[in-house]
Amino acid sequence: MQFGIMSVSDITRDPVSGHTPSEAERIENIxxxxxxxxxxxxxxxxxxxxxxxxxxxSSPTTLLAHIAALTTxxxxxxxxxxxxxxxxxxxxxxxxxxQHLAKGRMDLMLGRGNTAPxxxxxxxxxxxxxxxxxxxxxxLHRLWREDVVDWEGQFRTPLQGFTSTxxxxxxxxxxxxxxxxxxxxxxxxxxxxGNGYFANNIFWPKEHYKRLITFYRQRFEHYGHGTRKQAVVxxxxxxxxxxxxxxxxxxxxxxxxEAPVYGNGPRMEDFEEMTPLSVGSPQExxxxxxxxxxxxxxxxxxxxxxxxAGLPVDMVLRQLDLLGEHVVPVLREELEARRDPEAPANPPxxxxxxxxxxxxxxxxxxxxNANRGDNVTGGSPYQDSEAAAAEYPTL
Amino acid sequence: xxxxxxxxxxxxxxxxxxxxxLADRATQRVTALAKERGHAVTVTTVDLRELLPELPAALxxxxxxxxxxxxxDALGAADAIVAAAPVYKAGAxxxxxxxxxxxxxxxxxxxxxxxxxxxxxxxxxxxxxxxxRALFAYLRALPxxxxxxxxxxxWTDTGFGTRIDRAARELVxxxxxxxxxxxxxxxxxxxxxxxxSAGGTELEIDLDSDLMRLATGGxxxxxxDDDPFDPRKG
Numbered sequence: 001m002q003f004g005i006m007s008v009s010d011i012t013r014d015p016v017s018g019h020t021p022s023e024a025e026r027i028e029n030i031x032x033x034x035x036x037x038x039x040x041x042x043x044x045x046x047x048x049x050x051x052x053x054x055x056x057x058s059s060p061t062t063l064l065a066h067i068a069a070l071t072t073x074x075x076x077x078x079x080x081x082x083x084x085x086x087x088x089x090x091x092x093x094x095x096x097x098x099q100h101l102a103k104g105r106m107d108l109m110l111g112r113g114n115t116a117p118x119x120x121x122x123x124x125x126x127x128x129x130x131x132x133x134x135x136x137x138x139x140l141h142r143l144w145r146e147d148v149v150d151w152e153g154q155f156r157t158p159l160q161g162f163t164s165t166x167x168x169x170x171x172x173x174x175x176x177x178x179x180x181x182x183x184x185x186x187x188x189x190x191x192x193x194g195n196g197y198f199a200n201n202i203f204w205p206k207e208h209y210k211r212l213i214t215f216y217r218q219r220f221e222h223y224g225h226g227t228r229k230q231a232v233v234x235x236x237x238x239x240x241x242x243x244x245x246x247x248x249x250x251x252x253x254x255x256x257x258e259a260p261v262y263g264n265g266p267r268m269e270d271f272e273e274m275t276p277l278s279v280g281s282p283q284e285x286x287x288x289x290x291x292x293x294x295x296x297x298x299x300x301x302x303x304x305x306x307x308x309a310g311l312p313v314d315m316v317l318r319q320l321d322l323l324g325e326h327v328v329p330v331l332r333e334e335l336e337a338r339r340d341p342e343a344p345a346n347p348p349x350x351x352x353x354x355x356x357x358x359x360x361x362x363x364x365x366x367x368x369n370a371n372r373g374d375n376v377t378g379g380s381p382y383q384d385s386e387a388a389a390a391e392y393p394t395l
Numbered sequence: 396x397x398x399x400x401x402x403x404x405x406x407x408x409x410x411x412x413x414x415x416x417l418a419d420r421a422t423q424r425v426t427a428l429a430k431e432r433g434h435a436v437t438v439t440t441v442d443l444r445e446l447l448p449e450l451p452a453a454l455x456x457x458x459x460x461x462x463x464x465x466x467x468d469a470l471g472a473a474d475a476i477v478a479a480a481p482v483y484k485a486g487a488x489x490x491x492x493x494x495x496x497x498x499x500x501x502x503x504x505x506x507x508x509x510x511x512x513x514x515x516x517x518x519x520x521x522x523x524x525x526x527x528r529a530l531f532a533y534l535r536a537l538p539x540x541x542x543x544x545x546x547x548x549x550w551t552d553t554g555f556g557t558r559i560d561r562a563a564r565e566l567v568x569x570x571x572x573x574x575x576x577x578x579x580x581x582x583x584x585x586x587x588x589x590x591x592s593a594g595g596t597e598l599e600i601d602l603d604s605d606l607m608r609l610a611t612g613g614x615x616x617x618x619x620d621d622d623p624f625d626p627r628k629g
Contacts, residue, residue, distance in 0.1 A: 134609040141612075154615040184590050184600040189610035203456055211591065211598060265455030274458055 001335050002346055003328045004044025005037050005320070006079035006236060006303040009057035012310035015258040019312075023056050027063075029313040030056075034067040036317050038074040040324025046079035046109065046303055051118050061094040068102035075349075076102060079200075079236075079303065080111025080179045084129050085122035087156065088136040092143035092164040099169045104350025109177035109198050109234075110137060112186075128155070134189055137178075141193060144173035147366070147385045163381045170363035172353045177234055180212065187212045191219030196232035196347055199296075201276050202305065203262065206295045209235075213296050229343040234301035235292055237276045238308075241322040245280040251315075252279050259309035282326035289331055298343035302331070396433045399570050401425060402473040403440045404466075406480040406491035407513070414513045415442070417545050418479035421509050424563035425477070432567065439473075441466045443490050450490070453497045467498065471594035475507045475570045476536070479543075482514035482522045487530075495530055501593035503536040504586055505578035507569035509562045511543035520544050535586065537574065539565035 007030060013020040021029070034045040045067060047060050057063065064076040076098075081091065098106050112133045113119075119126040135153045142149050143164040152158040168174065177196035180186035181204075190197040197216040199209040213233055220231035240255075242248035249268065256268045256279075271277050278288035293299065304323065307316045339345060348356070354363050366382040403422050407414030418440075426436045449460030459467065470476065480491035508531055512523045523542040531538045541562040549555045578586075588597045601607065609615050 131606060131609055131615055134606065135615065138609070138612055138614075152614075182590055185606045185610045188600075188602070188607055192611040204458065208591065215600065262452075262456040262458075264451070266452030266458055266460075270449075270452060270460060271458070274452075274460065 001299075001332060001339075002043040002075070002301040003323075003331065004042050004046060004075070004077075004301070004303050005033070005306050005323075006046035006048070007033070007057075007307050008048040008079070008305070009050060009055045010260060010308055011054045011056060012260060012308065014310040014312050015254045017312065020310075027056055029316075030063070030307070031067060031070070032313065033307055033316055033320070034074065034076075035070050036320050038071045040320045041328060042074070042320070042324060044075045044077060044301060044303060046077045048079050049082050049113075050115075051085070051121060052115060061098045064106065065098050065101045068098070068105055071105075074105065076106045077177075078108045079198075080109045080113075082113045082118075083110040083136050083140070084112050084126075084132045085119055085124050086136075088140040089143065089156075089159070089162070089164060091136075092140055093166075095174055096144065096164065096166050096168045099174050099350075100166055104169050104172075104354075106350075107175040107177065107196075107347070109179045109196075111179040112183075124155075130183065130185060131155075134185060137176075137189060137193075141173075141176075144168050147382055148380075167366045167382075169350065170354050170358075171366060172350065172357055172363065174350075175348050175353065177232075177347075181209060182212070184212065184215060187216040188219055191216050191225075191231070192223050194220065194223065194225035196234055196300070198234035198236070198301075200236040201292070202236055202238060203275060205274050206276055206292065210295055217297070227342060229298060229340055232344065232347050233296060233299040234303065234347065235296065235299055236303050236305060237278070237289065237292065238305040239277070239285045239289070239319075239323070239327075240279045240306075241282055241285050241319060241327060243281060245284060248279045248281065248284075255309040255311055263309070282322060282330075285327050286330050286334070289327075290334060293335060293338065298335075298339050300344055300347040396435070397571070398435045398437065399429060399474040400469075400472055401436050401438050401475050401477065402469045403438060403477045404443065404470075404479070404491075404494070405440065406443045406488050406494070408444050408481070408488075408490065412481075413545065413550075414479045414481045414511075417511050417513055417543060418477050421477050421479075421511060421543060421559055421563055424559050425475070425509070425566050428560075428563050428567045429570070432571070434567075434571070439469045441469060443494050446494065447490070450493060450497075454493060457497070459497070463497070466494075467502065467594045470498070471502055471596065473506060474575065475509075475566050476503070477509045477511065477566075478527070478531075479511035479513070480527065482512050482519040485519060485522065487512060487522060487527050492530065495534065498534070499589070499592040499594065500534060501586070501588050501597050503531070503534045504583075504593070505575035506536050507566050507575065508536050508538045509541075509543060509566050510538050511545075511562075513545045515547060517546040517548065519546065537569060539569065541565055 011026045037045050047057050049057055049060050051058050060078050068076050095108055112129045116126040132155050139151055147163055149159055149162050177198045178186050178190035179198040181199055201209055217228035217231045221228045240248055240252040242251055278285045306319045403418050405415045405418045429436045446462050449463045452458045453463055480487040510523050510527045523544050528538050539562050543562055
């Protein structure tokens with residue numbers, strides 16, 4: 001079971017001190033937070049993607065490559081990568097590059113993005129968001145698995161004889177999660193490809209997320225990737241920890257009350273009761289997190305949101321200390337003890353995927369053919385790839 | 396002989412409230428008429444005032460508290476509805492409108508509704524037909540032809556009693572017709588739905604749709620078979 005943190009990259013005024021961090025400050029701090037996540041023994045750091053203030057994370061692969069360079073065991077990932085407004089060709093290239101630089105310590109999670117005005121900035125239309133997401137992933141999937149791709153779809157310029165470079169590390173595509181909380185088509189796509197499914201598990205009662213997770217598990221089995229229990233499920237959640245319940249509530253309340261999205265809405269106590277939010281002592285956070293497994297079955301990755309709503313960086317680092325010292329070790333032990341042996345303990349790592357593809361053989365290392373000077377890859381761009389002739393249109 | 400479930404939604408905020416009073420008069424007539432025709436009616440009343448503490452959460456994050464959830468469950472199971480609002484500033488009250496805006500779009504499909512409003516002056520008389528009726532049309536509910544509107548002078552007008560009777564009879568006839576149930580049984584798929592709506596009961600997933608084919612590696616691109624200029628056809 002992997003534990004980590006996910007950030008939406010909001011730059012929010014600290015309601016207690018009145019201080020709004022600069023972009024520079026917040027970016028510097030997120031690196032500190034990510035590095036500290038590894039120091040306290042967490043496994044995963046995830047960053048969101050946004051293209052509007054007050055968020056900073058427009059270029060997740062740049063940030064994650066930097067963090068990967070500063071860490072040794074941490075898996076870097078996204079929460080989420082926009083599969084709608086990004087060109088799948090650029091995603092294939094950027095994330096393959098990140099995969100090389102991070103030596104495989106990465107994966108990514110795809111999401112649609114729900115900010116309507118962002119779509120036209122990238123030449124897209126939110127009303128087409130779902131078909132766009134589905135079609136873009138179909139292409140991304142092929143770009144990482146086929147050296148030469150001919151492709152035609154509804155939304156993007158057709159590709160003829162296109163090769164996405166670099167090829168994935170060891171010619172093994174990064175593991176992909178599909179994030180969704182209300183769209184059966186996304187769960188179906190995750191199941192069809194045998195990818196992971198992630199529910200943010202933040203705003204609603206957990207029963208709400210249960211339906212699609214159950215559907216995803218059924219369909220994962222239907223498509224022959226394994227049993228329901230072997231499907232790869234990740235969950236979000238948010239926690240605020242202090243040495244006792246009272247202190248946690250006192251410290252977190254001003255941030256909760258003014259938090260973007262749900263601030264000035266529900267009372268914190270109601271939100272705790274109705275949603276997966278836990279505010280309290282390490283034991284309370286442990287108890288609440290354990291209920292997730294009861295609801296959703298054995299799952300492989302738990303990400304906590306800890307750095308939002310203007311929480312100052314020192315407080316976030318302290319949260320990580322508490323998570324790493326008092327919460328996660330207990331959760332690891334408890335969840336491992338309860339895990340059905342049929343369910344995987346972790347989502348697949350790069351090493352797992354290499355082993356699955358090659359067994360004990362050495363992984364493929366694609367070496368390009370000599371540059372022919374025409375700037376077109378043609379049918380056989382790599383020395384060992386088969387000369388699949390590209391279909392060029394003829395008149 | 397059928398046992399009908401009637402849900403009364405009242406947005407009156409004082410106690411006693413004239414809005415609640417109007418809703419109750421309509422309810423009594425519905426119950427009496429249904430009984431005359433051999434039906435039993437179980438009445439559940441949702442006083443929106445009691446949902447006020449849960450309204451901010453519902454409006455800001457679609458998070459429904461326990462009272463909201465009970466109200467949604469009752470409406471989901473209802474055979475008919477009486478919905479009554481006070482008119483404030485030339486519109487149905489914010490509480491009334493907010494409540495129905497929070498509900499999911501599929502909850503009230505085909506359900507017969509008596510729309511009722513109270514106001515301090517007859518100048519607001521068209522609020523029921525021009526505003527409330529539109530809201531229920533959006534929700535695809537079925538408001539009865541006779542709307543109820545009571546300003547101060549109506550309470551002593553015998554004609555008002557007749558209108559209440561008329562609306563109640565319309566509601567009972569629509570309940571008897573089984574229209575809402577028939578829509579649900581026979582034509583539900585013809586309405587647009589969102590997953591998890593209709594109070595969490597809309598969980599059907601159509602695996603045989605264009606989007607599902609796209610999700611599983613298919614394409615949305617129309618076939619190019621009939622394009623005489625398609626260069627790929629050689």
